[in-house]
Amino acid sequence: MRSVGLSVATWRKSSYSNQDGGACVEVRDDFAAVVPVRDSKDPRGPVLVFAVGRWSSFVDAVKGGGPRR
Numbered sequence: 001m002r003s004v005g006l007s008v009a010t011w012r013k014s015s016y017s018n019q020d021g022g023a024c025v026e027v028r029d030d031f032a033a034v035v036p037v038r039d040s041k042d043p044r045g046p047v048l049v050f051a052v053g054r055w056s057s058f059v060d061a062v063k064g065g066g067p068r069r
Contacts, residue, residue, distance in 0.1 A: 013040055027055075 011026035024040040035055040038047045050058070 011038070011040075011043070 010030070011028055013026050014024050026038050026040045026043070028036045031052075033052055035050050035052055036047050037050065037055075039045055
């Protein structure tokens with residue numbers, strides 16, 4: 001597995017985030033092959049890293065109301 005350098009990452013908060021610090025995610029979308037994702041309430045916590053295609057499928061499913069069967 002290849003290491004992804006995130007120490008100086010610029011994160012983008014979900015457009016659904018609010019000022020109350022609700023359940024939000026931050027993503028970094030400037031890598032060619034992967035999308036790092038973290039909890040905006042715990043920026044020093046763990047980071048999940050998804051392949052771009054998998055992340056796109058997830059976002060499309062969320063926008064569409066769930067997986068298509």
